[in-house]
Amino acid sequence: MKHISILIPKGAVALGCIDGSFRVFSQVNEFLRQTDEDPLFSVQLVGMTGDTQVYDRLFSVKPDVTIADVAKTDLIIIPAVNGDMDEVIEANREFLPWIRQQHAGGAEVASLCVGAFLLAATGLVDGRKCSTHWLSEALFRDMFPKVELVPDRIITDEQGTYSSGGANSFYNLLLHIVEKYTNRDLAILCSKYFAIEIDRGSQSAFIMFKGQKDHPDDSVKEIQSYIESNFAERITVDQLTTHFAISRRSLERRFKKATRNTVTEYIQRVKIEAAKKGFETSRKNITEVMFEVGYTDNKAFRTLFKRTTGLSPVEYRKKYNRNVPMPARY
Structure with a gap:
């Protein structure tokens, strides 16, 4: 029998992570009982x-045991804890050496959503891939530069450590673990029972690009604002260097340092975000939206859109535009 330890942290915990984890593994047990x-x-x-x-303020959770009572476990689940992450880590610091000790003894560790901050604070994912909620990307990179953050991923599975992307995507990680610990059939049964879409690999379609502006470089902020106000135009790095009287080398260096994107990447992300809004809110076709965000090459636009969102323009529009006719039912 595998021992699952769901942590009960201090702070603003996403209760669904605790309840959802408990229910998924308990339901697997029930499925097994039904087949004797x-x-x-x-x-x-x-x-x-x-x-x-x-x-x-309303929901009380009492631990079954304390970390001092658990000599050995097989899987530790770290739920999402919101708030000031330095304070979250400090409030739950006693968990960290216990998690490291258990991992050294063979336990696997899974973080759900922003529970990744507590996982990263253990040092166990230094040099490894880890995901978290896409809104926390900038903060996570600042706090844990040794971790290879992959914010587009729904789940990561790295040498005994797991992580999930934002919010309810933790269910996809739980299904992944269920399949690894049992079999594909039980994972599919769980997905159907809980109405979870199995095998989702990317959260790119949910990411909303806001641009990193929490930095002190006012000149770069001015350039960012210019790009965001003129996304419909064909903006090049050379045009920006001329317009803002700055050398290309200085622009590229300062822009990447401030925003974590190259200038070209930032221009592309702003244009794709505008295209997403166009597909979500209008009846315009793909070509019309493409022209409105400053692209003329249909193939290049579709390739960039799919790479950024994980969906083609047609798939994205069908998924998020309520005005797109639903398929006929027979």
Whole structure:
């Protein structure tokens, strides 16, 4: 039997991560019982102390055991904890050496959404891939530069450490773990029971590009604003160097340092974000939206859009535009 330890942290925990994890592994046990097989998982809620934690002022969660009571476990699940991440890590610091010790003893560790900050604070994902909520990308990169952040991923599976992307994508990670620990059939059964789309690999379609502006370089901010106000034009790096009287080398260096994007990447992301809005809110066809955001090469636009969002322009429009006719039902 595999021992599952769901952490009960201090702070603004996303209660659904705790409840969802408990229910998925408990339901797998129930499926096994229905076929006269022995349950596979022993699921416990584990706290730093035995104190009841209150989330969202209304919901109380009492740990089954404390970390001192758990000599060995097979899987540690770190739920999402929101708020000031330095404070979150400090409030839950007692978990970190226990997680490292358990991992050294063979336990796997899975972070859900922004639970990745606590996982990264252990040092276990230094040099490894890790995902988190796309809104937290900039902060995560600042705090944990040694981690290879892949914010477009729904899940990562790296040598005994797992992570999931934003919000409810943690269910996809749970299905992935269920399949690894049991079999494909049980994972599919869980996906159907909980109505979870199985095998989603990317959260790119959900990412909203805001641009990194939490930096002190006012000149770069001015250039960012210019790009965002003129996305319909054909903007080049050379045009920007002339317009703002700055050398190309200086522009590229300062822009990448401030925004974590090259100038070209930033221009592309702004244009694609504008195209997404066009597909979401208008009845215009693909070519019309493409022209409105400053592209004339149909193939190049479609390739860039798919690479950025994970969906083709047609797929994106069908998914997010309520005015697109639904297929006829027979």
